[in-house]
Amino acid sequence: MELYRKWGWTEDDFLLAFRKNPQIMELAEKNFSSKMDFLVNKMGWHPADVAGSSVALNYSLEKYIIPRCLVIRVLLSKGLRKFSDSFNTSGHAVHDGLRAVKNTVEDVAVALVISLESDKFKENIKKVTSMGVPPSSATFMRALYMFARVNESERVQKMELYRKWGWTEDDFLLAFRKNPQIMELAEKNFSSKMDFLVTKVGWLPADVAGSPIVIVFSLRNWIIPRCSVIRILMSKGLIVKGEFSMATLLGTGKDYFLDRFVVKYQEQVPELPSIFKVQMGLSEPGLGFEQKEVGVKQL
Known part of the structure; x- marks a missing residue:
């Protein structure tokens, strides 16, 4: 309890966190403190917000929490309402926000996007938007992902x-x-x-x-x-x-x-x-898939 108090949890905060995720009691002090330090001191969220989404503390800081929080920060900075509605800058619905990113962006995409240098990241955003894919588009993150993967x-x-x-x-x-x-x-x-x-x-x-x-x-x-x-x-x-x-x-x-x-x-x-x-072949008799001459347009 002294550890939880140190990080700003009241007794009510602890009881809420415990009811939602009893596993928090298994977290070692260093593990718990490193995650609270990132979420509270670096992301600026209130300790009570973390208590309300305590299951987020079960995840790996390096492999899960940090990459997704940084992606969320980028998305919010670009005005993507899809994420800001469920995960605002004060940190409400921490777990919902993390889960939203997990369900929307492939894990490898998160890693690639975050690993990009900031100038390269901005350059790719410009390229994607110039191709007619606005940040508000449902395909924007996938398009950005493609630019990160394909040189x-x-x-x-x-x-x-x-x-x-x-x-x-x-x-x-x-x-x-x-x-x-x-x-x-x-x-x-x-x-x-x-x-x-x-x-x-x-x-x-x-x-x-x-x-x-x-x-x-x-x-x-x-x-x-x-x-x-x-x-x-x-x-x-x-x-x-x-x-x-x-x-x-x-x-x-x-x-x-x-x-x-x-x-x-x-x-x-x-x-x-x-x-x-039946898995059929291209030239299965009787299907009518005859060879056709097709005019090909050039760029």
């Missing part, structure tokens, strides 16, 4: 790859704003999906750019089975071309797709469930 020479190589598959610069910017993760895809991964969607299915490169979430899915286990189902439904006149967007066909959840395109037409096409489940 300039790699970005140049990736732009050449996108040009090869018919994306204009506007196409790329649209795709990046919607799904920055496209820059993580290896050349072979990206090319195999574009080859199937553009060359074999016949979609325009710009269509894929408009729904870039589809190219992060597995080609064999997700994209091909769905396209197989859709092609058969179209061949039988049960749905028509252009009736559904690419996002609906490939970006919706499995249950929705099953209900909307498999179960609904199972009586007319009994083989649909097996087609959807």
Whole structure:
């Protein structure tokens, strides 16, 4: 109790902290003090705030608390309401704030962002915002993460790859704003999906750019089975071309797709469930994925 008093906890603060997290009693004095020193003296939070979110004290100071607190500080300085609503500068909802960052930004992203030198960090923020991704965007942190992971020479190589598959610069910017993760895809991964969607299915490169979430899915286990189902439904006149967007066909959840395109037409096409489940090859007979000549636009 003397230790808790030293760090500003009243008896009521201790009882609140203990009810929420009895494990605080197991923390060694040095462990407890180092975390309170950071949260109270360096972050400026009130001891009572920490008591109210005492589970935060269970986490590693170096690996969890400090990186996330620094990310939160950066986010708040950029006016990101998403975080400031649940984690304000006076330290209310300490654990909620830490958890919000954990659920929104990959652990490795936190480490990378924090490890960047301040000038480099600011430079990347400018680059991301210049590409049309404002700090208030839900994809802003992921875009920043991509710039931390992919260096300039790699970005140049990736732009050449996108040009090869018919994306204009506007196409790329649209795709990046919607799904920055496209820059993580290896050349072979990206090319195999574009080859199937553009060359074999016949979609325009710009269509894929408009729904870039589809190219992060597995080609064999997700994209091909769905396209197989859709092609058969179209061949039988049960749905028509252009009736559904690419996002609906490939970006919706499995249950929705099953209900909307498999179960609904199972009586007319009994083989649909097996087609959807089987991992099918690109040239499976009868699917209609013929080779198509597609005009490719250059940047």
